[in-house]
Amino acid sequence: MKYPCLLAVLGAAAVVLVPQATARQRASAHGTRPEPAEMARLMDGIVERRDETWRWQRLMHRRRTPYRATAERILSLPYRKWVYRLWDDRAAKAKTQALNPPHRAEWMCIHHYEGSWTDPDAPYYGGLQMDRQFQSEYAPELLRAKGTADHWTPVEQMWVAERAYRERGFWPWPNTARYCGLL
Numbered sequence: 003m004k005y006p007c008l009l010a011v012l013g014a015a016a017v018v019l020v021p022q023a024t025a026r027q028r029a030s031a032h033g034t035r036p037e038p039a040e041m042a043r044l045m046d047g048i049v050e051r052r053d054e055t056w057r058w059q060r061l062m063h064r065r066r067t068p069y070r071a072t073a074e075r076i077l078s079l080p081y082r083k084w085v086y087r088l089w090d091d092r093a094a095k096a097k098t099q100a101l102n103p104p105h106r107a108e109w110m111c112i113h114h115y116e117g118s119w120t121d122p123d124a125p126y127y128g129g130l131q132m133d134r135q136f137q138s139e140y141a142p143e144l145l146r147a148k149g150t151a152d153h154w155t156p157v158e159q160m161w162v163a164e165r166a167y168r169e170r171g172f173w174p175w176p177n178t179a180r181y182c183g184l185l
Contacts, residue, residue, distance in 0.1 A: 051089035
């Protein structure tokens with residue numbers, strides 16, 4: 003009777019103690035809990051890169067990349083680093099695309115015959131000489147946020163012109179588009 007009771011007690015102890023020891027081994031293998039400051043810094047970087055990606059996508063009138071907020075819920079340093087690298091890569095790709103709008107050479111040719119990128123003289127503004135009606139139709143968000151086209155970057159002006167081009171071609175610039183051989 004002694005030995006079966008002893009075996010039962012040892013078996014119960016093994017069931018209780020072995021998982022705890024295994025969990026401690028896993029914890030030491032993966033290191034200690036990540037530093038809260040580093041986790042917060044990575045999260046700030048993820049949000050910054052995500053917002054930058056979305057800003058470029060908004061400029062290009064592209065659907066924004068979905069954000070699932072998993073890095074906020076999963077408290078793993080390697081995972082957060084991976085998410086940061088993912089958004090950093092997305093931001094770099096979106097910026098590269100945005101800085102190279104379609105028809106860039108054509109917009110530069112039209113600009114050559116139009117005004118300065120910062121031309122504030124009404125009724126036409128900026129380097130592609132957009133009037134207020136044109137600006138409110140193709141870039142209401144930029145008009146609200148920054149004012150008239152003379153306050154926009156050249157890339158922003160080209161993307162707004164690209165939006166118009168998709169509907170109207172180069173016809174909003176009839177003379178200069180002809181000089182450039184576009185009409």
